[in-house]
Amino acid sequence: MGVHDYANLEKLPAVARNLAGLREALTDPAVWGLPAEACTVLSQPAYVVNR
Numbered sequence: 471m472g473v474h475d476y477a478n479l480e481k482l483p484a485v486a487r488n489l490a491g492l493r494e495a496l497t498d499p500a501v502w503g504l505p506a507e508a509c510t511v512l513s514q515p516a517y518v519v520n521r
Contacts, residue, residue, distance in 0.1 A: 472513050
């Protein structure tokens, strides 16, 4: 999950750029090996629940 554009804070363009790289690393069999269908990228989610 990556939030990179805020209403009241500076933008974080590195977060937007790194989402694909993180997914690639997590699904790489040599790194973590998650199945691609088990790794969903959420860029700029409209709503996040804090628990």
